[in-house]
Amino acid sequence: MSQQTRKDRTTHAGMTRRHFMNHLALGGASTLGAAHFLSTLEANAAQVQKNQKSCILVWLQGGAPTIDMWDLKPGSKNGGEFQPISTRGDFEICEHLPEIAKEMDSMSVVRSLSTREADHERGRYYMHTSFVPNPTVVHPTFGSVVSYELGSKRKELEIPSFVSIGGGSMSPGFLGMTHAPFVVDRRGQIQNAGMDGMDQQRLRQRLQMLGTIEDGFIRSERGDIGQAHKDVYTKAVNLMTSEQMRAFKADDEPAEVREMYGSHEFGNTLIMARRLVQTGVPFVEVQFPGGWDLHNDVFNTLRTQRLPMLDTGLAGLVRDLKQRGMLDDTCIVVMGEFGRTPRINQNVGRDHWATSWSALIGGGGLAGGRAIGETDADGLRVISESYLPGDLWATVAHALRIPLDTVHTSKRGRPMKIVNGGQPIQGLIG
Amino acid sequence: MLPKINNMVVLAALAGALSLPRICAADTEFSTGSSDPLIQYINEQITQTWEDNEVEPSEVASDAEWLRRVYLDIIGRIPSAEEVDEFLNDSSETKRSVTIDELLAHPDYVRNFTEVWTNLLIGRNTPDGTSRPGMQKFLRESFARNRPWNEIVYDLVTAEGHFEENGAVNFILAQLQGNANSEDYHVEATAKLTRVLLGMQVQCTQCHDHPFNDWKQNQFWEFNSFLRQTRRIDHERYDAASGQMVDDYSELSYRDFDGPVYYEMRNGLVQVAFPNYLGESFEERGINRREKLGKMMAYEDESQTVARAMVNRTWAHFMGYGFTRPVDDMGPHNTPSHPELLDRLSDEFVKSGYDVKQLIRWICNTNAYNLTSQFGEANEFDNPAAGEVPLFSHMYVKTMTAEQLYDSLLVATNAHASGAGNYERSEQQRMRWMQDYLRIFGGNEDDEPTLFSGSIPQALLMMNGPLVQKAIDAEKGSYLHSVLSNTSFRNDSARIQALFVSSLGRLPSRNEITQIKKLMQLSRDPLTAYQDLYWALLNSNEFIVNH
Numbered sequence: 001m002s003q004q005t006r007k008d009r010t011t012h013a014g015m016t017r018r019h020f021m022n023h024l025a026l027g028g029a030s031t032l033g034a035a036h037f038l039s040t041l042e043a044n045a046a047q048v049q050k051n052q053k054s055c056i057l058v059w060l061q062g063g064a065p066t067i068d069m070w071d072l073k074p075g076s077k078n079g080g081e082f083q084p085i086s087t088r089g090d091f092e093i094c095e096h097l098p099e100i101a102k103e104m105d106s107m108s109v110v111r112s113l114s115t116r117e118a119d120h121e122r123g124r125y126y127m128h129t130s131f132v133p134n135p136t137v138v139h140p141t142f143g144s145v146v147s148y149e150l151g152s153k154r155k156e157l158e159i160p161s162f163v164s165i166g167g168g169s170m171s172p173g174f175l176g177m178t179h180a181p182f183v184v185d186r187r188g189q190i191q192n193a194g195m196d197g198m199d200q201q202r203l204r205q206r207l208q209m210l211g212t213i214e215d216g217f218i219r220s221e222r223g224d225i226g227q228a229h230k231d232v233y234t235k236a237v238n239l240m241t242s243e244q245m246r247a248f249k250a251d252d253e254p255a256e257v258r259e260m261y262g263s264h265e266f267g268n269t270l271i272m273a274r275r276l277v278q279t280g281v282p283f284v285e286v287q288f289p290g291g292w293d294l295h296n297d298v299f300n301t302l303r304t305q306r307l308p309m310l311d312t313g314l315a316g317l318v319r320d321l322k323q324r325g326m327l328d329d330t331c332i333v334v335m336g337e338f339g340r341t342p343r344i345n346q347n348v349g350r351d352h353w354a355t356s357w358s359a360l361i362g363g364g365g366l367a368g369g370r371a372i373g374e375t376d377a378d379g380l381r382v383i384s385e386s387y388l389p390g391d392l393w394a395t396v397a398h399a400l401r402i403p404l405d406t407v408h409t410s411k412r413g414r415p416m417k418i419v420n421g422g423q424p425i426q427g428l429i430g
Numbered sequence: 431m432l433p434k435i436n437n438m439v440v441l442a443a444l445a446g447a448l449s450l451p452r453i454c455a456a457d458t459e460f461s462t463g464s465s466d467p468l469i470q471y472i473n474e475q476i477t478q479t480w481e482d483n484e485v486e487p488s489e490v491a492s493d494a495e496w497l498r499r500v501y502l503d504i505i506g507r508i509p510s511a512e513e514v515d516e517f518l519n520d521s522s523e524t525k526r527s528v529t530i531d532e533l534l535a536h537p538d539y540v541r542n543f544t545e546v547w548t549n550l551l552i553g554r555n556t557p558d559g560t561s562r563p564g565m566q567k568f569l570r571e572s573f574a575r576n577r578p579w580n581e582i583v584y585d586l587v588t589a590e591g592h593f594e595e596n597g598a599v600n601f602i603l604a605q606l607q608g609n610a611n612s613e614d615y616h617v618e619a620t621a622k623l624t625r626v627l628l629g630m631q632v633q634c635t636q637c638h639d640h641p642f643n644d645w646k647q648n649q650f651w652e653f654n655s656f657l658r659q660t661r662r663i664d665h666e667r668y669d670a671a672s673g674q675m676v677d678d679y680s681e682l683s684y685r686d687f688d689g690p691v692y693y694e695m696r697n698g699l700v701q702v703a704f705p706n707y708l709g710e711s712f713e714e715r716g717i718n719r720r721e722k723l724g725k726m727m728a729y730e731d732e733s734q735t736v737a738r739a740m741v742n743r744t745w746a747h748f749m750g751y752g753f754t755r756p757v758d759d760m761g762p763h764n765t766p767s768h769p770e771l772l773d774r775l776s777d778e779f780v781k782s783g784y785d786v787k788q789l790i791r792w793i794c795n796t797n798a799y800n801l802t803s804q805f806g807e808a809n810e811f812d813n814p815a816a817g818e819v820p821l822f823s824h825m826y827v828k829t830m831t832a833e834q835l836y837d838s839l840l841v842a843t844n845a846h847a848s849g850a851g852n853y854e855r856s857e858q859q860r861m862r863w864m865q866d867y868l869r870i871f872g873g874n875e876d877d878e879p880t881l882f883s884g885s886i887p888q889a890l891l892m893m894n895g896p897l898v899q900k901a902i903d904a905e906k907g908s909y910l911h912s913v914l915s916n917t918s919f920r921n922d923s924a925r926i927q928a929l930f931v932s933s934l935g936r937l938p939s940r941n942e943i944t945q946i947k948k949l950m951q952l953s954r955d956p957l958t959a960y961q962d963l964y965w966a967l968l969n970s971n972e973f974i975v976n977h
Contacts, residue, residue, distance in 0.1 A: 119607065119608060121557075121558070121607075122607070122608070133618075134618075134621075134633075160886055177884065177885035177888065178884070178885055180885055180887070182886065182887065183887070190890070191887065191890065191891070192887070192890035192891050192893070192894040192895050193890050193894065194894065202958070202962070205949070205952060205953060205958075205962050206962045206965050206966055208949055209946065209949055209962050209963055209965070209966035210965075210966040210969055210970060212942065212945045212946060212949065212966070213942070213966055213967060213970040213972060214970050214971050214972070216939070216942060216972075217970065217971050217972040218971070220804055221804050221805060221806070222803045222804055222805070222827050222975075222977055223803075223813070223815060223826075223827050224815070225827050225829065225971065225975055226971040226972075226975075228884060229884055229971035229974065229975075230971060231884075232884035232885065232886065232888070232889050233889050233893075233969070235886055235889070236886045236889035236890050236893065239886055239890075240890075413756075
């Protein structure tokens with residue numbers, strides 16, 4: 001008995017000693033650590049290329065004026081101030097997106113979204129989950145679906161399988177907090193994960209105390225809850241001490257890489273997203289820094305602030321993924337909760353509009369260079385087949401090899417198809 | 431007053447543990463001390479299902495286990511070390527029933543039930559144009575005066591006006607967003623009202639007939655028809671500082687509407703629905719429909735649907751599971767686990783004048799509520815988490831809610847000692863501190879309480895977050911400091927015991943003391959050792975569950 005107890009004390013509490021000591025050896029030697037990590041990243045990348053699919057969602061909070069970005073209407077009274085330019089794809093986009101225009105052979109635009117929800121909260125929910133809000137159930141955001149389907153299969157992953165950079169994404173709903181977005185700020189800081197001021201010895205001491213108390217409760221036979229709690233702590237400690245945590249450090253990238261992404265806040269968060277994907281995280285959501293709810297002064301704001309940052313950042317991401325051979329395994333989706341009114345209002349702004357708008361999508365083996373769907377000359381209506389968020393996410397699910405007939409069961413026992421029965425957009429998967 | 435933990439208490443507790451009575455069919459010697467005949471009836475009904483299913487109930491919970499549970503369930507927090515000490519030292523045979531009464535008279539009962547019902551009625555994230563303080567004020571006053579539940583329901587269904595002057599309006603306001611003339615405008619309110627107050631999930635029939643019972647599609651739209659004379663009005667005001675219009679207040683207002691609601695069947699046929707409450711139709715023009723609905727629900731419904739829904743939900747609050755699963759999906763398609771008991775409890779609840787405190791008193795005094803959560807071979811089959819029908823032969827373990835966890839941390843650590851002041855102010859401060867806990871532990875208010883859905887950010891918040899850090903820094907005023915500086919705790923064992931009692935509400939076993947003392951010797955100094963012990967206690971699975 002006492003032999004057993006001694007053994008428990010030295011090895012339990014969620015962390016193998018070897019792991020612990022490895023980390024200890026790395027602590028403080030950050031240059032060495034970074035170098036080591038980079039080689040780990042490269043090694044991981046090879047594996048990712050073979051079999052690991054992932055998705056990066058760039059969220060344009062507020063609802064971007066896609067009529068000024070991806071589906072311009074020159075010659076219409078709704079056309080606004082910008083001119084179209086040609087791209088490497090078979091369509092034109094805004095003149096203030098010249099860098100991403102050069103990568104448009106890899107990306108496509110869906111121009112015929114018609115999504116009915118023009119309220120920020122409802123639209124945000126709808127575009128993230130594929131379901132309209134319903135009082136009886138909270139649907140999981142698509143990142144949680146991916147975490148549930150792919151994350152749990154990636155045993156080597158020590159960090160969470162759904163990361164949201166710069167904000168909260170949406171709820172995991174009935175899939176549970178295990179699949180909630182793991183939120184980090186734009187500098188990659190993780191709340192409460194710091195080991196500041198605590199040495200490894202002290203942490204181990206605490207964990208041994210914890211083990212003594214927890215194991216007693218687990219043995220007392222009250223159900224699975226005691227062990228489930230211990231398992232979560234094991235994961236948390238692994239995270240605190242994991243080398244994979246370096247994926248959050250965009251600053252470790254060489255200067256030329258950061259320049260490629262525009263050397264700004266948005267670019268840095270995209271670098272972080274790429275490092276996370278390289279490490280095996282299957283879903284990363286990036287909140288664009290700066291809102292798109294442009295009821296006033298839309299053209300100036302776009303020209304001087306939003307578009308240059310979006311352009312250089314996104315172009316950097318596509319190029320970087322391409323160079324690393326990761327683009328075919330990494331889906332990119334760029335959208336917000338809705339588009340904006342074709343009509344320009346008296347404040348030279350555009351208001352909420354869900355009837356006819358666009359999203360950018362590509363990578364992950366999806367067809368690039370295509371404009372899918374069409375709106376009329378004034379941008380007021382979709383005049384081709386129209387698409388719902390479920391269709392966009394079905395397209396992503398297809399790219400990630402998540403079967404579309406996957407059914408999850410809500411807490412009330414109601415079976416629900418992922419992506420609300422949406423179908424992959426044929427022009428993108430052909 | 432600091433807790434007095436001494437060897438006498440240990441001996442008394444151990445003696446108590448050895449002589450815990452067992453409840454079995456032939457011999458119901460256990461009693462909380464209450465002599466209400468209804469409790470006897472409940473015990474017989476539950477015992478009958480044990481016999482029918484051939485399970486043996488678990489033993490009666492120890493005083494320590496039971497006290498922590500009843501505190502969490504009634505007043506939403508763990509007992510302080512002092513409260514544990516007092517209860518364990520009390521040798522009265524009626525101490526459990528006396529404690530139940532005391533807790534029902536405690537101000538924290540009002541706060542706890544206000545929180546629980548605010549979350550149920552408007553959610554943890556307050557929707558736009560909804561006043562959380564208004565909702566809370568209405569509920570606080572209602573629970574404080576122990577208003578009859580049917581009167582509360584009547585107000586929630588029929589209220590009109592300003593969202594702070596008449597807080598009851600916030601329930602329906604929270605469900606009304608978007609365009610008031612849209613056919614969907616009242617859909618969420620219809621679904622929420624029927625589900626939360628009537629325990630009926632008619633929302634399936636919004637689009638089609640119910641798959642498992644006789645409810646037709648018209649039922650949803652008949653309820654919906656009652657709510658059509660309702661809309662929100664959001665008032666703005668000019669803000670001189672910013673030069674812009676800003677939100678001022680919202681109100682729930684009458685909307686001119688008469689006649690039927692039109693809805694489309696799956697085959698494309700359009701149908702009409704007039705207000706109809708479980709068979710009684712109201713087709714005449716010029717009536718106030720919400721008032722009719724409120725009257726039917728609160729006073730005229732012979733099937734007592736409101737009472738049954740409340741009994742079922744309250745039972746689930748205390749026992750972990752209700753008589754139906756989900757607790758708010760009652761109806762002909764979902765036979766309750768204990769139909770006669772549910773009928774009788776609902777009848778008695780109505781007869782008591784919809785007395786919520788009386789309902790709680792009955793439940794907490796039952797044998798079932800007083801059993802330990804430990805199970806054995808004789809009843810491991812009674813496992814609702816695995817899909818079995820609950821037999822209540824042992825207590826089911828519940829995860830603390832975000833609010834319970836936060837309030838319990840304050841009790842265990844004394845971090846709230848500095849938070850004195852008036853109610854509004856301390857509540858505001860508490861809300862600020864709580865944001866992290868709500869965001870990270872909040873989850874979904876529809877979760878079954880027995881569901882464990884832990885996440886890494888939750889563990890990180892508990893391990894390294896500012897509240898726990900502060901709790902163990904042993905500064906003056908903290909509980910840890912008071913234990914370490916009090917000379918009446920003469921040795922390590924006494925101090926270890928004190929820390930167990932304040933966090934887990936129980937004394938450590940001899941084996942635990944031995945193991946912990948050994949570990950403490952490895953620490954660099956005694957203070958570090960105690961800090962680490964308290965950290966471990968607060969972070970343990972035993973702390974975060976209500977068992």
